[in-house]
Amino acid sequence: MNKTFLVSGFLFLVVGSCAAQDARQIVTEAQNRSRSKSQQYEGTLEVVGSSNKVSLKRWIYQRIGSFGASKAILRFTAPPEVKGVALLIVNHPDRASDQWMWTPAIERDRRIALQDRSTRFFATDFSFEDLEERDVNQYDYKLAGEDTVDGAACWKIESKPKESKSSQYTSSLVSVRKDNYVIVQIENYNKDKLIRRVHYSDIQQVDGIWTARSTEVYDPGRQSRTVLKLEKLQYNVPLKEDDFTLEALRRG
Amino acid sequence: MILLRLISWPYIRKHLLRWMLTLAGIVLGVAVFVGMHTANQSVLYAFRQTVDRIAGATQLQISAGETGFDENVLDRVQAVPQVRVAVPVIEAVVSTALAGQGNLLILGVDMTGDRGLRDYDLESGDAAVDDPLVFLAQPDSLIVTESFARENRLAIGGKIPLSTMQGEKRFTVRGIMKSGGLTSAFGGNLAVMDVYAAQKVFGRGRKFDRIDLAVSDGASVDTVARRIKALLGPGFQVQEPSARGQQFESISRIYSLTADITSAFALFIGMFIIYNTFQIAVTQRRAEIGILRALGATRRQIRTIFLGESVVAGLAGSLLGLALGIGIARVMTGYIGALLGEVYGIAQRADEISTDPKLMLFAVVLGVITSVVAAFIPARAAARVDPVQALQKGKYQQLSAGENRTRRVSAFIVALLAVGCVLLRKYHALVYVADALAVVAALLLTPTLALLVARMLRPLLKLLSPVEGTLAADSLLQAPRRTSGAVAALMLSLALVVALGGLTRASYDSILTWLNVALNPDLFVTPSESLTARDFRFPEAMVDQLRAIPGIAEVQGVRDARIEIRGTPIMFVAADVESLVRRANVPPVAGDARTMYREAARGRAVLASENFALLRGYKLGDMIDIPTPRGLLHLPIAGIVTDYSDQEGSILMDRSVFKRYWNDDTVNIFRVYLTSGATEADVKRRILERFSAERRLFVLTNRDVRRYILRLTDQWFGITYVQIAVAVLVAVLGIVNTLTVSITDRRRELGVLQAVGGLRNQIRRTIWLEALTIGAVGLILGLAFGALQLYFSLVIVVEDIAGLRLGYEYPYQISLALLPVILAVAFISAIGPAESVVRGSLVEALEYE
Numbered sequence A: 001m002n003k004t005f006l007v008s009g010f011l012f013l014v015v016g017s018c019a020a021q022d023a024r025q026i027v028t029e030a031q032n033r034s035r036s037k038s039q040q041y042e043g044t045l046e047v048v049g050s051s052n053k054v055s056l057k058r059w060i061y062q063r064i065g066s067f068g069a070s071k072a073i074l075r076f077t078a079p080p081e082v083k084g085v086a087l088l089i090v091n092h093p094d095r096a097s098d099q100w101m102w103t104p105a106i107e108r109d110r111r112i113a114l115q116d117r118s119t120r121f122f123a124t125d126f127s128f129e130d131l132e133e134r135d136v137n138q139y140d141y142k143l144a145g146e147d148t149v150d151g152a153a154c155w156k157i158e159s160k161p162k163e164s165k166s167s168q169y170t171s172s173l174v175s176v177r178k179d180n181y182v183i184v185q186i187e188n189y190n191k192d193k194l195i196r197r198v199h200y201s202d203i204q205q206v207d208g209i210w211t212a213r214s215t216e217v218y219d220p221g222r223q224s225r226t227v228l229k230l231e232k233l234q235y236n237v238p239l240k241e242d243d244f245t246l247e248a249l250r251r252g
Numbered sequence B: 001m002i003l004l005r006l007i008s009w010p011y012i013r014k015h016l017l018r019w020m021l022t023l024a025g026i027v028l029g030v031a032v033f034v035g036m037h038t039a040n041q042s043v044l045y046a047f048r049q050t051v052d053r054i055a056g057a058t059q060l061q062i063s064a065g066e067t068g069f070d071e072n073v074l075d076r077v078q079a080v081p082q083v084r085v086a087v088p089v090i091e092a093v094v095s096t097a098l099a100g101q102g103n104l105l106i107l108g109v110d111m112t113g114d115r116g117l118r119d120y121d122l123e124s125g126d127a128a129v130d131d132p133l134v135f136l137a138q139p140d141s142l143i144v145t146e147s148f149a150r151e152n153r154l155a156i157g158g159k160i161p162l163s164t165m166q167g168e169k170r171f172t173v174r175g176i177m178k179s180g181g182l183t184s185a186f187g188g189n190l191a192v193m194d195v196y197a198a199q200k201v202f203g204r205g206r207k208f209d210r211i212d213l214a215v216s217d218g219a220s221v222d223t224v225a226r227r228i229k230a231l232l233g234p235g236f237q238v239q240e241p242s243a244r245g246q247q248f249e250s251i252s253r254i255y256s257l258t259a260d261i262t263s264a265f266a267l268f269i270g271m272f273i274i275y276n277t278f279q280i281a282v283t284q285r286r287a288e289i290g291i292l293r294a295l296g297a298t299r300r301q302i303r304t305i306f307l308g309e310s311v312v313a314g315l316a317g318s319l320l321g322l323a324l325g326i327g328i329a330r331v332m333t334g335y336i337g338a339l340l341g342e343v344y345g346i347a348q349r350a351d352e353i354s355t356d357p358k359l360m361l362f363a364v365v366l367g368v369i370t371s372v373v374a375a376f377i378p379a380r381a382a383a384r385v386d387p388v389q390a391l392q393k394g395k396y397q398q399l400s401a402g403e404n405r406t407r408r409v410s411a412f413i414v415a416l417l418a419v420g421c422v423l424l425r426k427y428h429a430l431v432y433v434a435d436a437l438a439v440v441a442a443l444l445l446t447p448t449l450a451l452l453v454a455r456m457l458r459p460l461l462k463l464l465s466p467v468e469g470t471l472a473a474d475s476l477l478q479a480p481r482r483t484s485g486a487v488a489a490l491m492l493s494l495a496l497v498v499a500l501g502g503l504t505r506a507s508y509d510s511i512l513t514w515l516n517v518a519l520n521p522d523l524f525v526t527p528s529e530s531l532t533a534r535d536f537r538f539p540e541a542m543v544d545q546l547r548a549i550p551g552i553a554e555v556q557g558v559r560d561a562r563i564e565i566r567g568t569p570i571m572f573v574a575a576d577v578e579s580l581v582r583r584a585n586v587p588p589v590a591g592d593a594r595t596m597y598r599e600a601a602r603g604r605a606v607l608a609s610e611n612f613a614l615l616r617g618y619k620l621g622d623m624i625d626i627p628t629p630r631g632l633l634h635l636p637i638a639g640i641v642t643d644y645s646d647q648e649g650s651i652l653m654d655r656s657v658f659k660r661y662w663n664d665d666t667v668n669i670f671r672v673y674l675t676s677g678a679t680e681a682d683v684k685r686r687i688l689e690r691f692s693a694e695r696r697l698f699v700l701t702n703r704d705v706r707r708y709i710l711r712l713t714d715q716w717f718g719i720t721y722v723q724i725a726v727a728v729l730v731a732v733l734g735i736v737n738t739l740t741v742s743i744t745d746r747r748r749e750l751g752v753l754q755a756v757g758g759l760r761n762q763i764r765r766t767i768w769l770e771a772l773t774i775g776a777v778g779l780i781l782g783l784a785f786g787a788l789q790l791y792f793s794l795v796i797v798v799e800d801i802a803g804l805r806l807g808y809e810y811p812y813q814i815s816l817a818l819l820p821v822i823l824a825v826a827f828i829s830a831i832g833p834a835e836s837v838v839r840g841s842l843v844e845a846l847e848y849e
Helices: A003-011 A018-034 A246-251 B002-014 B016-055 B072-078 B132-137 B146-151 B182-188 B195-201 B221-232 B242-251 B253-284 B286-294 B299-344 B357-383 B401-423 B428-464 B466-478 B480-518 B542-547 B577-583 B593-601 B610-616 B655-662 B680-691 B702-745 B747-755 B760-802 B812-838 B842-847
Strands: A038-048 A054-064 A071-078 A086-090 A098-103 A108-111 A139-149 A152-161 A171-177 A183-190 A193-206 A209-219 A224-235 B060-063 B083-095 B103-109 B141-145 B159-164 B167-177 B190-194 B210-215 B237-239 B523-526 B552-565 B568-575 B606-609 B623-628 B631-641 B650-654 B669-674 B698-701
Touching (some): A018 A139, A018 A171, A018 A209, A086 A246, A098 B132, A108 B195, A139 A171, A152 A183, A193 A224, B002 B016, B016 B253, B016 B299, B016 B357, B016 B702, B060 B221, B072 B083, B072 B221, B083 B195, B103 B159, B103 B195, B132 B141, B141 B146, B146 B167, B167 B190, B210 B221, B221 B237, B253 B299, B253 B480, B253 B702, B286 B299, B299 B357, B428 B466, B428 B480, B428 B760, B466 B480, B480 B812, B523 B680, B523 B702, B542 B552, B542 B669, B552 B577, B552 B623, B552 B655, B568 B577, B568 B610, B568 B655, B577 B593, B577 B650, B593 B606, B593 B631, B606 B610, B606 B623, B610 B631, B610 B650, B631 B655, B680 B698, B698 B702, B760 B812
Parallel strands (some): B141 B167, B568 B650, B606 B631
Antiparallel strands (some): A038 A054, A054 A071, A071 A086, A086 A098, A098 A108, A152 A171, A171 A183, A183 A193, A193 A209, B060 B210, B060 B237, B083 B103, B083 B210, B523 B698, B552 B568, B606 B650, B623 B631
């Protein structure tokens, strides 16, 4: 799972008026700069609960294709109880992604019913909705001002889902760095209540693409946070379409 | 009120024992009514609560009877635009090896989407579920309720041994649900499991039991239900969760009806005791009534006094009955829950009783009305008392010849009407009318017949004991009003005993015949100890694996499940008909044995059980529309056979049809025939050796299955025995009441007897013989009327309610057994009153009244 996978839902939410056109251009530029044919990394996910209980998971992530039409496979490698469990995500430009899960212990794949998209993603602080790649035209947005995040100057962009779009969030504040168009923070609100804050750090250029290698999601309601770290990150690696099918998922 | 206080209360206080006995009739009737209904309602309530709590925010449930359906149905339902969330469910009840825990209801759900419908309270704390991904990844994962965890001292990571298709497995607690709606389902003995793991654990293949769904905001539930029904076809039921409670009620309706009949009968017999008491009270208080009338009391006031007394008696009796009924319900709820679970194979767990205020109020009203109705005729008689005649002692004690003639004529007319109704019995309701008329005719004839029998018995009594016998017989002959109520109550009770006894005997005989003909395999291989439980199933591959075991000649795989036909869940039995007939050629009730089995074996017809045909109005050759997941299956009924697989009836079809239309090749039971020379014990051992390591199974011998079925039958008839006990108890109360009255009434007479030299033993014997005579009269009339009641029971209860045709056979054994029992009971009930007379003060007795 990389930043693109996790935050794509917050990225491309842009249409609008003359003032909003700038904001849209900013986010479109951010999208273009992070575009790649494929991606691969080893991720470490650390969930810190309100009682400071920490759980750790590791996986290998592979993606093929670009925004809106990408396919990704995520295979858990640790802890031993979940080793071999895999997720196949097939994104669509016009609707929610299809997701399947493979559980080797019962040798079964299952379609993940993502109907309640506000549900937490396997006890992390991400929700299933946060995993989706979505059409930018389904959101309105406007430039909400400027800000400084981790010492870097940023544009602050407010995005709101259009009426046709159902979302647990009524608005989001997205901070985009002015120097490299990298998203460094997203605050998701329901009405005026902050639901999740996503903070991106350890920003490095990998294979020519500026990428945050650490993503922290904070849930103020639960007082918990999830930190995702990317290792062995590579872009545009040669991957085969056949490796992103249900059959491939079952092969392990 | 003033009259009640000044006139009634002193009389009641003086005859407190008699009034207590009178109240006992109402108490018992109301108690049985409240007890059985509350127990039944508690079981239903527990089932509904479980359904309701498990349903959560579910607005519609999709099922295909008990057969389940393919996984792809879920995709089709989820694709319906107005469906907000649709999730698969598997439900099963499994036994735990935890001490004292019994069964655990397992809810197999897909946790990735299910939280849209059910609140597991997993989000509220880190401890709720340790790791959802591990929960899904490991098929041994369970989430249990907080109460279950607490009771069994289980924490996250704790182990629970459960019976599965792979034998007993240890499951791991990976989550604990905090207390809330869902957690109290099934009495808190609930565990959640991943639905795909549940498929494997319970041998469901790639099928779900049902889909729970909620519609999108603004969408109409009815519209979505219609749309899904149109999409999936008639083989699926799309209903609100509450419909499951209604199905349970429909399946267990025979039990509810039995409860109604028992309590109605108890109240009806109780009515005679009240009638008797009031009749006696009116007789004893004639002088008092005469004085009141002479002082200017109107007839209405006199009637009001007696009716007022009956209201107070009814109210007191009903309230005591309520208390006793709740006690009965507490004892019976667990028993009825277990019985319904075993007979119908439907999981529920009733730990607490649920009292319904409406039922309580109804019971009180019923008790009071019964009391008032019973007292109405005596009250009217009291109002009509002529003040002059009232002060002349003795005249009132006999029924006038005119009164007797009127009763006989009325009885004759009513009996004729009853016969007319019987002749027109094709209109079912008329049979009920005929029975009611027969009871009325019998009651009208009771005084005449009682006198007749008492006269016939007089020489015998005289022979037995010249003085005491004659005195006892004359006491009955001279005061028919005093005894007719008790005799009527005894007669009705014994008639009920004879009818129920005959019914039980006929049912047993019929079931035994069926067992001998149809259930003749040597061994039965089942996935559950209970033959009615259908939570576990075997894969079809086991047929060949079993056949390969030395000593096995033939294996028949049987799949049974309830499928909804015209709104009622009907049991379907799918088996290899050709093989079935070869081994067990059940003679048809209707149809040609040669062709009907052939047609059924080829999948061109089905066979209906006799009770299904009778209850649902199907005849030989009728077409039956069977809803299947692949659409409506339209097949003729080629034959009607006797089959007791299910109380609501069953339909037998070839397994090939079931496999084709339900896409289901799983098996509930294997019927195993042995080769000649092979022994049950050896083959059973081989089967267990072959499979016990890899799957859960039970090998039952033919004797085991017979014992199991007969045990279930016994449990079912246990309720009948309760009816019999209530009937006998009420009758005994009637005798005790009558004797107490008789003795009080004749205290002076008995005192005079003692004063002129009558020995205590002679007085004792007189009372004993009087009691024995009442018992004998009631016995003779009851056994005779029972013969008629048995006929009606067979027509009404059997054909109309249970859908069975049983042969008429008078239960001589039961009648013979009743003889000493009733006479002994009559004798025992006479001991107290007799002793009270002989040990009482002679002076007081002579001064009495």
